[in-house]
Amino acid sequence: MGYEICLFCSENIKIETRPFDVYYIDCPRCGKYHVTTDTYEDIRDSIAKNLKERQRANISGWLYENQGYLIRTDNINMSFFSTIEPPVFHTH
Numbered sequence: 001m002g003y004e005i006c007l008f009c010s011e012n013i014k015i016e017t018r019p020f021d022v023y024y025i026d027c028p029r030c031g032k033y034h035v036t037t038d039t040y041e042d043i044r045d046s047i048a049k050n051l052k053e054r055q056r057a058n059i060s061g062w063l064y065e066n067q068g069y070l071i072r073t074d075n076i077n078m079s080f081f082s083t084i085e086p087p088v089f090h091t092h
């Protein structure tokens with residue numbers, strides 16, 4: 001258990017490792033979401049660097065609406081980012 005920065009919104013998060021190689025993340029903005037450890041590293045080391053601010057905001061909002069979502073390798077590439085709805089607010 002330790003503290004890190006949220007992959008998506010950069011808030012300080014509480015992170016806890018549970019069995020089956022899953023991180024349980026508690027973010028003040030995104031709420032609770034789960035990420036398998038290898039997917040977490042993928043996101044942190046590559047995917048997150050390519051996300052635009054708007055995508056980050058969308059993902060953060062989406063996770064907030066879908067508490068306890070488990071992000072895995074098999075859902076992150078194919079559907080996770082592509083199914084995130086456009087923002088309901090305007091950014092420039």
Ligand SMILES: [Zn+2]
Pocket residue numbers: 006007008009010011027028029030031060
């Ligand atoms: Zn967050």
